[in-house]
Amino acid sequence: MRLALSAFLVGLIFALGLGVSGMTDPRKVIGFLDVFGAWDPSLLMVMIGALAVYVPVYHFTRAWRTPVLESQWHKPEATGITRGLVVGSLLFGIGWGLAGYCPGPAVVSLMKFTGQPLAFVLAMLLGFFVARRLPWS
């Protein structure tokens, strides 16, 4: 219950941050990626801001034996630069440049109640399933 409550709160703050930052506007995202055209680097501040909080917190808590609500840390176990990592990130980047949405902003944008975010999210969920059938992922 406490895990679900904190996850809800985190999702909520995350969504507000995405909205305030401009990440939910695909035109801004395309502007950020348009380095060789009318480049709008302002979304770089999103990553700088997020890392400015996350990096010190992560390194400060490295000495902790467990997180506050759980009995163990769930740090991703995968290591090594695999083909799946590189090819997958390549496909992700192409899709991101095509529609201006990455997963978080797309879900928040469902609340636009328009067709594009819905089509994007449904296709993305299908994509997750397809990836599970691929032998090399």
Added chain:
Amino acid sequence: MEPLIRPLLGGLMIGFAAALFWILNGRVAGVSGILDKLTWDRPEGRGWRASFVGGLLVGGLLLRLFDPAFLEGHLQKTIWVVALAGLLVGVGTAMARGCTSGHGICGVGRLSKRSLVATMVFIAAGVLTVALISRVGVL
């Protein structure tokens, strides 16, 4: 300066949310992985994942209430192009085990080599895609 304040403030909020998730639940706030497992995995762990997604959606509603302009932007693209993009993002983030949040913020924040590579690759691929589309003028 003004156009930089909002992205910075939003970024601080995103970083705060991700840091809170790490401290409390000990997990990476990776949206693609949470959605993938919530949709296609066995029931265990569905509770907190559904709550996280619920938080994203309620957050979206709150944004609308504060200022509808937060949720207005969209591109002049056909629904099929957007769906194709969604499919690529789904397959790609599942293969790479992470997206902008899990790799770009949490992973880079841990100085994970995998996440640094993933983030450079997906940003480069996005930049090239946008450049190609604006040159060739398709999609």
